[in-house]
Amino acid sequence: MLTVVIADDEPNILLSLEFLMKKEGHRVFIARDGAEAQELIDAEKPDLLLLDVMMPKMNGHELCRYVRAQPDLNHAKVIFLSARSKEADVQAGYEAGANLYIPKPFSTRDLVSRINQLMKPVG
Amino acid sequence: MNSLTLIVCSLLYLSLLFLIAYWAEHRTHTRRSLVNNPYVYSLSLAVYCTAWTFYGSVGRAVSHGMQFLTVYIGPTLAAPLWWLILRKIIRICKAQRITSIADFISARYGKNRGLGVFVTGLCVAGIIPYISIQIKAIATSFSVLSGQAGNASEGLFLGDQAFYITLVLTIFTILFGARTLEATERHEGLVTAVAFESLVKLVAFVAVGLFVTFGLFNGPTDIFQQARAIPALRQQFTFGPGHTSGDWFWNILLSMVAVLFLPRQFQVAVVENTSEKHLDKAIWLFPLYLFVINIFVLPLAFGGHILLGDLPIDADNYVLALPVQYGREGLALLAYIGGFSAATSMIIVETIALSVMVSNNVVMPFLVSRSNWQNRFGAVSSTFVINIRRLTIVLFLVLAYIYYRTVSQQFSLVSVGLISFAAVAQFTPAIIGGIFWKEGNRAGARLGLYAGTAMWFYTLILPTLVPGLLPPTLLTEGPWGIGFLRPQNLFGQTDLEPLAQGIFWSLLVNVLGYLWGSINRPQSALEHNQAVLFVDIFRLSxxxxxxxxxxxxxxxxxxxxxxxxxxxxxxxxxxxxxxxxxxxxxxxxxxxxxxxxxxxxxxxxxxxxxxxxxxxxxxxxxxxxxxxxxVIRILKTSQELLSVNRELKRKSTELEQMAQQLSEANERLQAADLNKAEFLSTITHEVRTPITSVRALAEILYDTPDMNDHSRQQFLGTIIRESERLTRLINQVLDLERFESGRLQLQLEPVLLRDIVRQAIDTIQQLIREKNISITVQHDIPPTPVRADHDRLMQVFINLLSNAVKFCEPNQGRIAVLTSADGPNLIVSITDNGVGIDPAYHELIFDKFYQLHHKTRDKPTGSGLGLAISRKIAELHGGSIRVESQLGQGATFTVRIPVD
Structure with missing residues (x-):
């Protein structure tokens, strides 16, 4: 079971991601903006973060850099889910420290299988 | 005609081909490809018609009657099946980057090296004689025309014109077929040249046909009547003993598959194909070509026999000899060039196809399997591959030439061609089974190919070695005197002629071997994977x-x-x-x-x-x-994914249609809007957000059959709301586009602004009541009619009023609407006591998709286009919209409409 923090300012996308992650058996925490997400990160020390890029108060890139700066979150994986899919956007996502950048709209099965692949123990 | 003229003409013609090919390549590089159209494609398929067609059909008609037609009836009958078979093969080859028939079979059966080598070997063995008879045809036609009939191959090696022609062809083939290494293995210059040659041979043949039919005789009726009087001809054209429908059947079947699987046909039809769509036209154009080129075969055969039958002239040469005998030198030259075209196009394409096979399926697999190959060849690999191909081209043409000098003199054009056909026909079970039957496996393909090839060799090749290498008793009494093993009467059958029975036996053991091996032997994982990829290509590609x-x-x-x-x-x-x-x-x-x-x-x-x-x-x-x-799990997953997608696709057809309209609108907008790139990326982003929700929720619903009712309702409700949001967005974008492109005309009529304001308030009454907002309306002027578009102004007021409602606090909101006049303008102002707008944003909010983020946590719910549309409508009326506001102090939107 993983601890997952999901941040997106579209409530309907949150709805679907939350359901999906719970169905996979994870502990799920949701945030409607960057600041809320930051609080959850501090409190819950997630293993996995699913982040929108454009959010009020603190955007996905800033959040991701914040996660990367926490020594006790070394293991955490960050996945961006964004409707911006230009090469430059993808590039910026990875530069911010993401493990995966998945363009919206995404396939839920694909998302789940890529998460499983990502979270598989190394070796 | 003297030899020098002929040599010069041949060289000039080859130079012309060079130019055409060069020009076509040039156009490809400047992205104006000539090859990318169905006519060139169909013409290039006509590389099927070689010197055998051009000269041999007439000869065959004289010696065997109507049977010459079988090799054209086969492809014509099979053409409709191309849509099923050839289209699939093309799709597979594009997806897997397959570049030859050997590659195809090797790839289908687990990328097996041995199969590739075997197929290549069989092709080479079957095709070299076929190439050599083309050289023979050129040499013969040369000697007929230059008046040295009968001694074409006399004299020294270096004194033989055929040798020089072979040399020039080698250079041409290398230049256009093996110059650079590319991942697609396509040669547009070459294809154009081949298509051109197809035209030339057609024109030449028809020209000779017309000359003989109408110049030497009084039309076709005349020829046929005279021919009836000749007993030898009559006998050939009457079905009787010695003719069986079995021969016809096997010949037709043979040519049906040959037209697909001959290396040169595979090259032009599959490897050089630029679009599957070209098949639609080729399916009838190619048979039409075959029909036209055959129209004059009988008149030429009969005419030749009537006029030249008594002279020592081979019927294979009538096409040339008729114009020569009757002193038409120009026409004779044209006929020569036509035959030259037919032979050269075949030689060039066939050799290239074979060289690709040899380099990709024999030499490279061998080299790369050595562990130290990269150290030795690493730096020069592409040149290396090219050099192998060049070398094989030279080798094959030399072999073909030697074969021509030594063996081919004793065979007719058609018989050698048919034996080649029979060789490639051995690929049929492996290929057809391979694309329609997943269980077909390597063991089966191997067994079938080996058995079929052995039988092909025994029944068709061995007899050609009699009486040179083998004693004639082999055919009459059988090997070691065993009668039922006679190659041409195997197991005592005597109903079929030698060729037909060879085809029958070889295909029979081939198919049986294929089936037996496939059913009884296991399939490896890689094989199975490839099998699924081939058979299900249309679902997977x-x-x-x-x-x-x-x-x-x-x-x-x-x-x-x-x-x-x-x-x-x-x-x-x-x-x-x-x-x-x-x-x-x-x-x-x-x-x-x-x-x-x-x-x-x-x-x-x-x-x-x-x-x-x-x-x-x-x-x-x-x-x-x-x-x-x-492997199966992986494939299953991807198939399931596809079926989910299909389901979703069906559900969202309506949305797709709207998206289509949207994209059409975008195209028009692009022309008008300077900020089009930004605009488009914004629209895309705005459209993706609701689509993301719809897709994710729909997939979850689909994958979670046991979901509780509450969640199910919530999900479905959200899908509906998001679809509505998308609809609204699309409608507004379309509106905006119509305004900006000027396609939407205002319906001007005298209206009273106060009436429109009242109707607008009525329309959003529900919203106002829900948030418990108080609204007042005041008129400072008497009712004054203006000419305006009622519906559009209503749209403006509804938009402004619903914005006002949206940004007011519930229960405390107040909205005041005032109509007044200012000189020539009527004014409607709408004031609210909501959150207000920083003056810095007063202009920006009228931009498309500009949305302010407020302190409220909710994202703005509108499309971001309402104000842009409103302003556009006001401007189309000759008026304007402005805003006055301070942050936190409410806002006033003022609409001005001129009176006249």
Whole structure:
């Protein structure tokens, strides 16, 4: 079971991601903006973060850099889910420290299988 | 005609071909491809008609009657099936980057090297004689025309014109077929030249036909009546003893498959194909071509026999001899060039196809399987591959020439051609089974091919060695006197002529071998994977995931190095970069994901064949063993994914249609709008958000059959709301586009603004009541009619009023509407006590998609287009909209409409 923090300012996308992650058996925490997400990160020390890029108060890139700066979150994986899919956007996502950048709209099965692949123990 | 003139003409004609090919290549580089159209494609297919058609059909008609037609009836009957078979083969070859028939069979049966080598070998053995008879045809036609009939191959090696022609053809073939190494293995210059040659031979043949029919005789009736009087001809054209429908059947069947699987046909029909759509036209154009080129065969055969029958002239040469005998030198030259076209196009395409096979399926797999090959050849691989091809081209043409000088003198054009046909017909079970039957496997393909080939050799090739190498008793009494093993009367059958019975036996054992092996032997995982990819190509080819069966670990930089050796550093870098930015990121030192590995393997396969590519990639990969179950699981997943997508697609047809309208609108907008790029990317973003929700929720619903009712209702409700949001967005974009492009005309009529304001308030009454907002309306002027568009102004007021409602606090909101006049303008102002707007944004809010983020946590729910549309409508009326506001102090929107 993983601890997952999901941040997106579209409530309907949150709805679907939350359901999906719970169905996979994870502990799920949701945030409607960057600041809320930051609080959850501090409190819950997630293993996995699913982040929108454009959010009020603190955007996905800033959040991701914040996660990367926490020594006790070394293991955490960050996945961006964004409707911006230009090469430059993808590039910026990875530069911010993401493990995966998945363009919206995404396939839920694909998302789940890529998460499983990502979270598989190394070796 | 003297030999020098002929040589000069031949060389001039070849130079013309050069020019055409060069010009076509040039156009390809400037992206104005000539080859990308169905007519050139159909004409290039006519490489099927070789010197055998041009000269041999007439000869065959004289000696065998109507039977010459079977090789044209076959393709004509089979053409409708192309849509089923050829289209599938083309799709498979494009998806897997297959470049020859040997590659195809090797790839289908688990990228097996041995099969590739065998198929190549059989092609070479079957086709070299076929090439050599083309050389023979050129040499014979040369000597007929230059008046040295009968001694074409006399004299010294170096004194033989055929030798020089072979030499020139070698150079031409190398120049256009083996110049650079490309991942697609297509040669547009060559195809154009071949299409041109098809035209030339058609025109030449028809011209001779017209001359004989109407110049030497009084039309076709005349020829046929005179021919009836000749007993030898009558007998050939009457069905009786010696003619069986069995012969016809087997000949027709043979040519049905030959037109698909001869190396040159595979080259032009599949490898050089630029679009599957071209098939639609080729299906009737190619048979039409065959029909036209055959119209005059009988008149020429009869005419030739009537007029020249008493002279020592081979019926194969009537096409040339008739104009020569009657002093038409120009026409004779044209006929010569026509035959030359027919022979050269065949030689060139066939040789190139064979050379690709040899380099990709024999030499490369052998070399790359050596562990130290990269050290030795690493730096020069692409040149190396090219050089192998050049070498094979030279080798084959030399072999064909030697065969011509030594063996081919004793056979007619048609008989050698048919034996070649029978060789390639052996591929039929492996190919047809391979694309329609998943259980067909390597053991079956091998067994069928070996058995069929052995039978082909025994029944068709052995008899040609009699009486030279073997005693004639072999045919009359059988080997060691065993009668039922006589090659031409195997197991005592006597109903079929030798060729038909050879085809019958070889195909019979081939099919049986294929079936037996496939049913009784197991299939490896890789084989099964390839089988599914081939058979289900139409279901899988849209999906990238279709071939993810590489479980190896390959470092990205290694892959890049491999591509560099064959395609150069620039190209390799570009490929990797493009791939990683589009699909999955990778650094040079990270492991490439399975799709990248598969993708690179396919690129390599295009250049060096599937088996070699597999070996090469395997050499740098630590491949993990993968079980059959795993392959099936992977394939199943991708198939399920496809079916989910189909389901979703069906559900969203309506949305798609709107998206279509939207994109059409976008195209028009592009022309008008300077900020089009930004506008489009914004629209895309705005459209993606609701689509993301709809898709995710719909997929979850689909995948969670046991979901509780509450969640189900919530999900479905959200899907409906998001679809409505999308609809609204699309409608507004369409509106805006109509305004901006000027396609929407205002319906001007006298209206009272106060009436419109009242109706607008009525329309959003529900919203006002829900938030418990008080609204007042005041008129400072008497009712004054203006000419305006009622519905559009209503749209403006509804938009402004609902914005006001949206930004007011519930229960405390107040909205005041005031109508007044200012000189020539009527004014409607709408004031609210909501959150207000910072003056810095007063202009920006009228921009498309500009939305302010407020302190409230909710994202703005509108489309971001309302104010832009409102302003546009006011401007179309000659008026304006402005806003006055301070942050936190409410806002006033003022609409001005001129009175006249």
């Amino acid at each position: 849209r999906s990238d995931e279709s071939s993810v069966v590489w479980k190896g670990k390959v470092v990205v930089s290694e892959l890049q190095r491999l591509l560099t050796t064959f395609f150069g550093a620039d190209w390799a870098n570009r490929v990797i970069e493009r791939y990683t930015s589009r699909h999955a990121p990778a650094t040079p030192t990270s492991y490439a994901d399975a799709r990248l590995v598969t993708y690179c393997e396919k690129l390599l396969a295009g250049a060096i064949g599937t088996a070699s590519a597999r070996t090469l990639v395997a050499s740098i990969a630590k491949e993990e063993t993968i079980s059959v179950d795993e």
